[in-house]
Amino acid sequence: xxxxxxxxxxxxxxxxxxxxxxxxxxxxxxYDLSGIAALTILAATLSARFxxxxxxxxxxxxxxxxxxxxxxxVLLVLCLALLWFAWRRxxxxxxxxxxxxxxxxxxxxxxxxxRALHAExxxxxxxxxxxxxxxxxxxxxQYLGALRFDLHALAGGGSMPVLEREGxxxxxxxxxxxxxxxxxxxxxxxxPSALDELxxxxxxxxxxxxxxxxxxxxxxxxxxxxxxxxxxxxxxxxVFRLTQExxxxxxxxxxxxxxxxxxxxxxxxxxxxxxxxxxxVEDDGIGFDPTAPRTGLGLISMAERVQTLGGMxxxxxxxxxxxxxxxxxxx
Numbered sequence: 001x002x003x004x005x006x007x008x009x010x011x012x013x014x015x016x017x018x019x020x021x022x023x024x025x026x027x028x029x030x031y032d033l034s035g036i037a038a039l040t041i042l043a044a045t046l047s048a049r050f051x052x053x054x055x056x057x058x059x060x061x062x063x064x065x066x067x068x069x070x071x072x073x074v075l076l077v078l079c080l081a082l083l084w085f086a087w088r089r090x091x092x093x094x095x096x097x098x099x100x101x102x103x104x105x106x107x108x109x110x111x112x113x114x115r116a117l118h119a120e121x122x123x124x125x126x127x128x129x130x131x132x133x134x135x136x137x138x139x140x141x142q143y144l145g146a147l148r149f150d151l152h153a154l155a156g157g158g159s160m161p162v163l164e165r166e167g168x169x170x171x172x173x174x175x176x177x178x179x180x181x182x183x184x185x186x187x188x189x190x191x192p193s194a195l196d197e198l199x200x201x202x203x204x205x206x207x208x209x210x211x212x213x214x215x216x217x218x219x220x221x222x223x224x225x226x227x228x229x230x231x232x233x234x235x236x237x238x239v240f241r242l243t244q245e246x247x248x249x250x251x252x253x254x255x256x257x258x259x260x261x262x263x264x265x266x267x268x269x270x271x272x273x274x275x276x277x278x279x280x281v282e283d284d285g286i287g288f289d290p291t292a293p294r295t296g297l298g299l300i301s302m303a304e305r306v307q308t309l310g311g312m313x314x315x316x317x318x319x320x321x322x323x324x325x326x327x328x329x330x331x
């Protein structure tokens with residue numbers, strides 16, 4: 001199978017000039033060079049005026065027994081060593097400055113991504129509220145009105161034939177059943193009640209079966225292994241929402257013939273006995289180019305959920321080669 005390019009969900013460093021607030025004071029090396037030249041000219045003038053070299057050589061010659069005449073060579077080596085040390089420190093400082101610039105750019109990109117996620121979250125909340133309002137108005141409002149009409153008819157129909165009365169009772173019962181189903185559906189959209197009542201594995205099975213009815217041309221396969229009887233609520237909600245988002249993307253974009261959803265508890269290695277929860281969804285659909293710009297934030301929001309639990313999220317895809325989503329975090 002041809003390897004599919006993976007998509008990194010970390011922010012990409014941009015040029016430092018594009019980052020707001022990343023202003024570096026301009027260096028003026030000619031200031032230092034001017035100072036060095038002035039000091040050199042002053043030293044040469046004073047040395048010529050007071051015969052410094054001759055005086056120094058005479059003083060060192062009188063102390064030959066102490067090998068003081070070798071001092072100029074030693075001082076020359078010391079000056080060269082200090083120059084080399086200054087050069088190394090300068091380059092180390094350059095590396096530190098560049099690292100700080102890259103860190104500031106990454107921070108700016110991360111802040112921009114957080115703003116985009118916040119805007120997306122607000123949009124999703126408004127969309128959910130709008131959908132809930134439509135459901136309440138179109139379903140509950142309409143059927144409650146019909147139920148009220150039937151009850152008024154029953155209350156005022158003292159001489160109503162028995163068959164007509166039974167028909168009103170059956171219609172009212174059917175309306176109540178429909179209202180109950182609608183309320184359950186709305187509650188399931190807000191909070192998957194199966195997680196609390198049946199556990200994660202049964203909730204996932206119910207979710208996949210529901211999507212299988214909507215996607216008759218796609219075979220959905222769910223496999224769970226090694227799951228504990230009780231899983232932490234935050235982890236269970238994360239697994240459910242990841243699967244929900246993956247199936248939504250699958251229905252919208254993949255056009256896949258088969259998709260496999262797997263969830264398991266595994267040990268990292270023999271030396272490290274810590275266990276991790278590993279989640280994966282793989283399909284054989286049309287795939288996509290992970291390097292192409294995308295307007296949706298579905299994958300990023302999935303990665304954010306996993307990173308909140310201290311885990312890692314990975315997306316691997318290529319045009320015509322399907323898509324692979326993987327996530328793992330410590331249990």
